[in-house]
Amino acid sequence: MAQDQYKFVFTAKEAESEGVTEPMRLPNLIGKAMSLALAPISKYKVGAVGRARSGRIYLGVNVELPGLPLHHSIHAEQFLVTNLALNSEKGLHLLAVTISTDGNDFGAPCGNCRQFLMEISKALNIKILLKSKHEAEGSFKSLRLLLPDRFSPDDVLPKGSPLLLEKRHNCLSLSGSAEEICSSDCSHLKCKALAAANNSFSPYTNSPSGVALQDDDGNWYRGWYIESVASSPSLGPVQAALVDFVARGLGKGFDKIVEAVLVEKKNARVSQERTAEMILDTIAAPNCDFKVFHCYEDLVKKMNYITIPEVENGKKGYIVRK
Numbered sequence: 001m002a003q004d005q006y007k008f009v010f011t012a013k014e015a016e017s018e019g020v021t022e023p024m025r026l027p028n029l030i031g032k033a034m035s036l037a038l039a040p041i042s043k044y045k046v047g048a049v050g051r052a053r054s055g056r057i058y059l060g061v062n063v064e065l066p067g068l069p070l071h072h073s074i075h076a077e078q079f080l081v082t083n084l085a086l087n088s089e090k091g092l093h094l095l096a097v098t099i100s101t102d103g104n105d106f107g108a109p110c111g112n113c114r115q116f117l118m119e120i121s122k123a124l125n126i127k128i129l130l131k132s133k134h135e136a137e138g139s140f141k142s143l144r145l146l147l148p149d150r151f152s153p154d155d156v157l158p159k160g161s162p163l164l165l166e167k168r169h170n171c172l173s174l175s176g177s178a179e180e181i182c183s184s185d186c187s188h189l190k191c192k193a194l195a196a197a198n199n200s201f202s203p204y205t206n207s208p209s210g211v212a213l214q215d216d217d218g219n220w221y222r223g224w225y226i227e228s229v230a231s232s233p234s235l236g237p238v239q240a241a242l243v244d245f246v247a248r249g250l251g252k253g254f255d256k257i258v259e260a261v262l263v264e265k266k267n268a269r270v271s272q273e274r275t276a277e278m279i280l281d282t283i284a285a286p287n288c289d290f291k292v293f294h295c296y297e298d299l300v301k302k303m304n305y306i307t308i309p310e311v312e313n314g315k316k317g318y319i320v321r322k
């Protein structure tokens, strides 16, 4: 089936039928990943294959945005992690990333991506495949060893704060007062963008945002801002929505994006509005309609939003997020 060519998520069984029968066989899907990479600028296609805690296997690819500087690109590892988040995965176990254009050498993610991976809960236990084409078997090395003397979310966030891929809800709504409540299956793009913003991971600047896109066939895609403690590796909400677009869009070009909505807080410390507009102006359909809606944080709800962190060091605690 033509669709199979654009597959970014595999059940354990489907991955098995692709030859991924054990961790060391993750490279069996790397050819597929690399063929899906979009690198019109650097021509350097990067593929990543990862196993989520659920056992499902995910692909990640680098995505460069034609007409824009390379720092707006999505790295293959960022793509994979975003894809996990969009699919409500709770953790990442294993990762294999190509570092050669023939897809036969596997190495550590770039510094930017090692730092980005740090946002995931239990990140230090992620095991990354190291294997050269001259070896039959490679070995796995943990992020703990690949990123020594690191700057970590733990250095900044209160103990027990939910990390990336952990349950979160930002208590955002589109109006401060009683509003028309849409059903969860409404088709408003702004409601998709709001739902995305509610998942956004922005514990450092408290500037959550979400983007929803619509293509020329009426299909929608969404993604949310994922912040890094080291700031630069952060992934913007348009990029995150583009991950959804590439992962589910069956090879459609960005010029088929005809409508876009950004939801963010008014006067957010980090505002995405201008950057989002600039990116969409450059890559989406020429007449793409771009709207921004401001959302409000329900402070009462948020004050009462209690998370129960997982048992750590034998101690169970409750924290109220401020």
Ligand SMILES: O=c1ccn([C@H]2C[C@H](O)[C@@H](CO)O2)c(=O)[nH]1
Pocket (backbone or CB within 6 Å): 039, 042, 044, 046, 061, 062, 063, 064, 073, 074, 075, 076, 077, 108, 109, 110, 113
């Ligand atoms: O770990 C890495 C390093 C680089 N790239 C991408 C970014 C850019 O698109 C291209 C060249 O750097 O490779 C990745 O996807 N992952």
Ligand SMILES: [Zn+2]
Pocket (backbone or CB within 6 Å): 075, 076, 077, 109, 110, 111, 112, 113, 114
């Ligand atoms: Zn990278």
